[in-house]
Amino acid sequence: MKLYSNEIVFKGHPDKVCDQISDALLDAYLKDDKQSRCGIEVVGGKGIIFVTGEVTSKAKVDVEKIVKRVLRDIGYNDNYEIINNLGVQSKDIALGTNDIIGGAGDNGMMFGFATRETNKYLPKAMVILQELSMFYDELHKKDKRFLPDGKAEITGYYDEKDYLIKIKDFTICYQNTEEEREKTDKILMDEAIKIANKYNVLIENFLINPTGKFQIGGFEGDAGLTGRKIVVDSYQSFARVGGGAFSGKDPTKVDRSGAYIARKIAKEILDKNKDINTCEVQISYAIGIDKPLSINIKTDKGYIKTPTNLYDRCKVKNIIKELDLLNICYEQKAMFGHFID
Template identity: 65%
Template sequence: MKLYTNETVFRGHPDKVCDQISDALLDAFLQGDKHSRCGIEVMGGKGKIFITGEVTSNSEVNVEEIVMRVLKDVGYIDQNNRAINVIESGDPKDIEIINNLGKQSHDIALGTNDEVGGAGDQGMMFGFACNDTPEYKPVAMHLLQEFSKFYDELRQKDQRFLPDGKAQITGIYDRKMHLKKIKDWTISYQNTEEDRTETDQILIDKAKELAAQFGLKIEKFWVNPTGKFLIGGFQGDAGLTGRKIVVDSYQSFAPVGGGAFSGKDPSKVDRSGAYKAREIAIRYLKEHQLSRCEVQLSYAIGIAEPLAIYILGDGKSLEPEKSLYAECTPKQMIKDLGLLNKHFEDTAKFGHF
């Protein structure tokens, strides 16, 4: 038996808010121009939201309007129109949105335009699948994603729960990485600090309910271990696009690629390659009757086919089919996975897989 830990953050965590703003802007550019090239980065903190990166698009997008809409959706601007997690004054009009977007480098465009169809960047991406759950995810990852969704629904109905937060599971695993028991379930959640005994118990009860679906018991809960979590979001911390790549992928159960996903159009293989690697991992898991499968893709900027495809199934290297190389070009991945018609903002909320 061994201990192993995974973590998620709630939709209202400042890094996740930046991810959602980046992807909401990406969706808007792609909606008006499917050929948009975007690499959008967002930083938020202390009353300011700074948007930078590169966009080449024929779409006309109201950046400020989209930013404010996301802030309302995640609960940073509450039902009473107070900016509870952004600025001390609480007045949304005092939020400063700085639009610093520029155009994509011509040098990059030479290798990634529609005629060439090369990868939008160099790097390596990972995909992972296991047979622990019907969604081919580890049980603990499934539990935390479901818990995050529950929390987001809860804070929209009960104003004692505020948007920011995170959760973590430290599990007891056997030698084959099957979760046998949960040693610690840690919850840090922003709240009004009213009726703490009651609000804590709501979250504890939900965690127990989720764990019980897999026959799991939880030995100990840690709820707001510092004792208080009232100030959060961009007031309590800074947020940055792409700073939660482990949460976005497999919560530490698999290696993580070198790049983030949010704000990037699908010509960027950081995103499309990672999605394709996941699809390949599920496919090989089924075809070879594996319990675990890990896939790595690697690319050179401007080159369409991957430099290498590595597949590891139940600890053994598997030879990839030669046809996979043609299947893993940006153009083909975008077509096969329907990535020009995807609502990317949704992927930034609770994890991409």
């Protein structure tokens, strides 16, 4: 047995708030102009939210209105100064990413992962934390003792297949009014036990707000930044991640579309090979080139030779079409992790 840890941040965590704002803005641009090119970054601080990056689009978007709507939806007040610093996409980049060329929006490598540990082809500990995060989002909306910010972490015992056997420590940090803490702590512990039991996992110990108090949260507690939770967004450290974040980027940006198709390919490998328990797919691109430079398929049984047709399948325009990436809600993906099924 070995110990290993993973974590999630709740929807109201400052970095996650910035991710959701970036993707809500992306959704708005794509809604009215499917050819929008977006790379939207958000910084949240004390009384100010700074929106920057590059957008080339025919859509007319009310940035301030969308930012404030996201804040209210999450559970925060919208009393913030909104600074709109968005510019247009570099013409140099556009030379290789326009609809005629169809090249990748940047250099980089992306990873996709799948494991047979759950029927979702996701690690058990990751699924447990995702379900707790979704529960917390609903809980704080109806019980005002709970406030939006928070995070959770599992330290577990794992077997030789990297499957979770038991949870050693379940850490939950949640913003709250500090009223009736014994009762509010118990609500979260009971739910964590309920979720873990569903996956036949026992919990040895809980650590709830280990500093003793968590009343100040959101941007009043910490600054937030788009893309700072790329490990949480992908596989919570159970697989490697590329260097690029997802949120705020239209699907010509392979940081996003490449990672999404890599996940699908990894799941397909498990479907077709019943003896394989885990699969990690790496895809790499060069800016302005439509086909990947490389596709690497690694499993717990060794490497698999990459079928040549995968290179055509993983052209940027083909990924966008196959996954319908111009017609999905990116804001929703930014809430609890981009891979939840």
